[in-house]
Amino acid sequence: MARNTHVPADTSAPPVTAILARFVSGHASRGWSDAVEREAHRTFYNWLGCAIGAVYHEAATAALGAVRLLQPPPQATVLGSREKVDMASAALVNGITSHTFDFDDTHLKTIIHPAGPVASAVLALAEHRGASGRAVIDSLVLGIDVACRVGNTMYPDHYDRGWHITGSTGMLGAAAGCARLLGLDEKKTAMALGIAASQPVGFREQFGTMTKPFHPGGAARAGLMSALLASQGFTASERALEAPRGFVQVASDKRAWNEVTDELGERFEISFNTYKPFACGIVIHPSIDACVRLREQGITAEQVERIELRVHSLVLELTGKKEPKDGLQGKFSVYHGCAAGLLFGRAGEEEFSDAVVNDPRVVALRNKVQATVDDSIDEAAVRVAAVLTDGRRVEVCVDHAIGSLENPLTDAQLEAKFASLVVPVIGQGHADEITQHCRALASMPDIRTLTALCAA
Amino acid sequence: MARNTHVPADTSAPPVTAILARFVSGHASRGWSDAVEREAHRTFYNWLGCAIGAVYHEAATAALGAVRLLQPPPQATVLGSREKVDMASAALVNGITSHTFDFDDTHLKTIIHPAGPVASAVLALAEHRGASGRAVIDSLVLGIDVACRVGNTMYPDHYDRGWHITGSTGMLGAAAGCARLLGLDEKKTAMALGIAASQPVGFREQFGTMTKPFHPGGAARAGLMSALLASQGFTASERALEAPRGFVQVASDKRAWNEVTDELGERFEISFNTYKPFACGIVIHPSIDACVRLREQGITAEQVERIELRVHSLVLELTGKKEPKDGLQGKFSVYHGCAAGLLFGRAGEEEFSDAVVNDPRVVALRNKVQATVDDSIDEAAVRVAAVLTDGRRVEVCVDHAIGSLENPLTDAQLEAKFASLVVPVIGQGHADEITQHCRALASMPDIRTLTALCAA
Structure with a gap:
């Protein structure tokens, strides 16, 4: 059966699926530094502004049109609109809008835009369940860590090969975040990651079309559904990421497994996230x-x-x-x-x-x-x-433009960016209120306080 | 930007996305021989039996449990049950059940199980829309042709590399079938194929787990949604399949483009479909x-x-x-x-x-x-x-086992297989009625006559 000559199988890969599952299910709530906690808030806030800002774009209109054909129940908000759809479709549409302007966040080591898939899935699920802001932030940090660490494992080969790495690692981050939010145990979290591993989304040929922002949206949706499936006892390979015929080895010749394991739980990839000050390349x-x-x-x-x-x-x-x-x-x-x-x-x-x-x-x-x-x-x-x-x-x-890791946007600049995106859609009053709430997201008892404000 | 050394880009690929879109949108209804028409009926019937037969399997139960969390409206039948869910979820679940017993059909040239992704998507959409049996058969033949031709283009390299080819070509077949059923024009059909091209599902590492049958289900769902998105004006690359950073070139070093174009509209890949007589490898x-x-x-x-x-x-x-x-x-x-x-x-x-x-x-x-x-x-x-x-x-x-191309199942054997799967789930009377209707599927004015019988 071994006719595969071009990609030598690595049969000694460490069990990274299981390692990540244990980490995601077991790491302490807010088990990180103040700096990480702050970056999580900034990541969420920046993502939210991008999503609300693009809700009237024709890509959002078309996506929402398709979703409406499914006659979805009102489980989760299409951010920036009064419309609610089922949580999986909300993850899809909010993932699309957040990336539509190419104005979202960038993990510069991998050029993954991590919030799109992860936050879109986590918030839709959290809204439906009435989860706390704390749970949302925890899920976001851990989900982004999973996506970016798997990205580090494969970058640049995986990207060079033609994958749009945001969507082809994002389903793992979304699955991890949603598994955490659902409180899945280690075993079921591994299943969620495993199911998601079969659903990478996106190729670079799509750049310049609506399918580019579809990639984080599709990844958000796939990750959320993977966690729901795992919660119901659906099974997948426990080595879905690292096996010779698992996702990573099929999709990349670079397989730096240590990128998953090094300083896991100590270094958080969200620390390396940046926010675009300008809506262009x-x-x-x-x-x-x-x-x-x-x-x-x-x-x-x-x-x-x-x-x-x-x-x-x-x-x-x-x-x-x-x-x-x-x-x-x-x-x-x-x-x-x-x-x-x-x-x-x-x-x-x-x-x-x-x-x-x-x-x-x-x-x-x-x-x-x-x-x-x-x-x-x-x-x-x-x-x-x-x-x-x-x-x-x-x-x-x-030497270091505003928005780079060396010269990050200040909170005030991030708020100005947010306002520029959000005020035209839902007005100054709501925008200011959202900003207030996002500063204290971690202490919000029920995330629906926030999502209600995001319904224009 | 060209750090990609392992897969030389083929910059002279013919426009196969556009060629397939023109074919799918423009080929005449029942534009094929009686033999092809007969095989289409056999393919559909065999698939239906497999789907109904596995509806009580724990994989189906878990998948349906996850789908219920989305509170789906009753658009399309979970085959073999009284339950209806939204059409995208029906495509997912019926795709899963049809492959759960590993007892479905096989296109032996590529070992694609083509009905799983294509029929599951087409029937769910057709039921919701009240389409005719003729439209279902047309969509099935054309959708399977797309999936298998793209499979021929990449097989065996794509499969050897670790892709579960049923799910990683099936989304294209499902998108093509659903685009046809929706009556999308050439341009929108190309968009449907393009959106689907970003969503291949499945790796071989998952064999032996529930995620194996998830692959045709996920592909069915992705293809159906791609067609719905395209119908609403969502865009994708017009060269999503064949571009250097499009699906085929990223996912396979073999790119035999002539497999798409040779005898297109004259030779139909469904002619090479076979049906398993035994529920094993x-x-x-x-x-x-x-x-x-x-x-x-x-x-x-x-x-x-x-x-x-x-x-x-x-x-x-x-x-x-x-x-x-x-x-x-x-x-x-x-x-x-x-x-x-x-x-x-x-x-x-x-x-x-x-x-x-x-x-x-x-x-x-x-x-x-x-x-x-x-x-x-x-x-x-x-x-x-x-x-x-x-x-x-x-x-x-x-020399040629029963069920091979050289020694195919007779219609009577196919009916016995169907009964063995379906009678335990919905009883002899319903099973016989379904068999009757499936013989004359092409002349059924409204496919809901059939789906109503499949609701146990």
Whole structure:
């Protein structure tokens, strides 16, 4: 039967499915540092803003249209709307909306967007069950740890091969989080992980289509259902992740099992989560950040004769569009990003609307941006000079853009981002209330206090 | 970005996603021979019997328990029960039950069990919509063609790598069948295939657990949802199957694209579908068949001194268990299979129950079976000799076991198999009625006439 010549089987893999199951079911509630606890709150809050913000996007409308055909009972909220659907469908739709703007979180070691699959599954289940905020945070931290550790085990090979790693590890994180929330024992948690291991979602070919954000949504749904199945006695292989014909070995030639086991329960991958300040590909972020800083120095568009960028070649390769025609193209234009940064001091979803991309003031400033390739500059850095009409030259160097691990968003910046996404959907009052509640999420007795506020 | 060294990308793949979408949406209703039409009816009927037969299995109970947590509306029947659930969950559960006994159909070129994912999705959707039998058969033929053609494109590499090919091509077949049933146009059918392409289900490590039959169920569900999403305007890549980072290239090093295009619309893969006569691994079938033939020659267990088998080494490698302790182990014992064949003239699910495996008469006869390896004999053949207490020696050679393409089950045998599965669940009267209706499925105005009969 062994006709498989291309992927040598690793028959000595440690029992990582069982190890993760024991960890998820047995780790103490809030068994981590204050820093981890804070990052969990920030991760949840950032995810929630992204999900609410995209609820009127056509991808959400189409997904919800399909879900309605199932005539779902009102178990869990479609965040940002008054509609409730069954919890599995809520996990799907909220997973889709949270990733629709490409504005969510990033675990930079693996480029997994971890909250999408995990929080979407956990919150839908928690709402239906009336779980506590504490239980939600615990489930989120542990679920994200599972997804990212399995991601570390396979990255970069798994991603390079073509998997969209967010959806192809997210089902494990969602299953782990939901198993924890359900209080499944070690054995049933292993079954939940095992069932989920058969359901990776997503390939990179889908980037640029609605199926990209479907990936975290589908993973959320699959993980939640896997935990429900396990709770009812459904079985799977106890070695579903690590066996020669299990998920990891089939989907990746890199199998660094130690990434699962090293410092398990001591180092938490959510510590390495970051939040996008700008609603576009991460490679433009340093340039936008630099232009925001120019604005903060009092420089206005009217003063500018030209803006000179020196960037790594990758920046122009991925985002070199000189004349974007609409919002989506704007996300692939470093020129547009710079104009938005200087004019508005921000580059949220609104600044990537069709209207803003075609605003004459924006177009005029964009045309004054010139980019030069300099591969001595890091991919994550930029050198920007504003040459002013009075002859002055103002330079800004960004080595670590805002939103990076080295220069994370402050809580205030995260709240501003949240407001920019949420206020247009549910208004300032509700948005402020949600922000208040999210600060103290861990002490909320019943998570439905929060989800009720998220129903516009 | 190109760190992928192990799988050279094929950048010249033909547009198979679009080709299949055009075929599925545009091929004429009943645009095939009488032989294909007959095989479609046999495929459906065999699948239905397997699904009804396993409805009380613990895997079905657990799956249904999880589905009930979603409080589903009564859209489609859990076959063999009075319960209705939402159509996506019905696709899931019926897909699980149809494969639970490992007794369903096999497309021998790829060892795909094609009806599980395709018929489970199509019938659930058809019941909810009150579609005609004609529409069901059309969707089944076209859906199975899509799944098996993509399977041919990747087999054996994809399977050897560790994918359970039934679930990892079945989502495409289910999406195609449901897109056809919904009457989606070419463009939306391509989207349905594209969304489904991100959701392959299943790895071989799960064999021996409930997650094995979950694979066709999960694929059915994923395919049905993909078609519903596409119907609402959800988008995916138009090259989701064939692009370098699309499903086929990521999941298989073999990419024989001509398997999709050759004789498309002329040769139908359902023509190569076969139906298991015995509820166990296909490698034991010739030995059981030979013992059934001995019985038909009047030989009884009491007359037998010993039974000598000569078989290919693979038979003992996979099914060499000398002393099976329960029903499941019995399925991996060629010795038990022979005893059942000679004693009962059959080896359905009942003959692999714990009780029969431990029946003293069966044990006694099993102990008289001796097997010798002879690799000059084909894997699919056997030489059997019964040495009798009176000194006689009766030999039977089986080159093509009953149920193979060369020696297919007759319609009468298929009906006997169906009855053995269905009568214990819903009684003789209902079983007979269903059989009557299935003969004339294509002329049934509303498929709910049939599904109502399948509600025990």
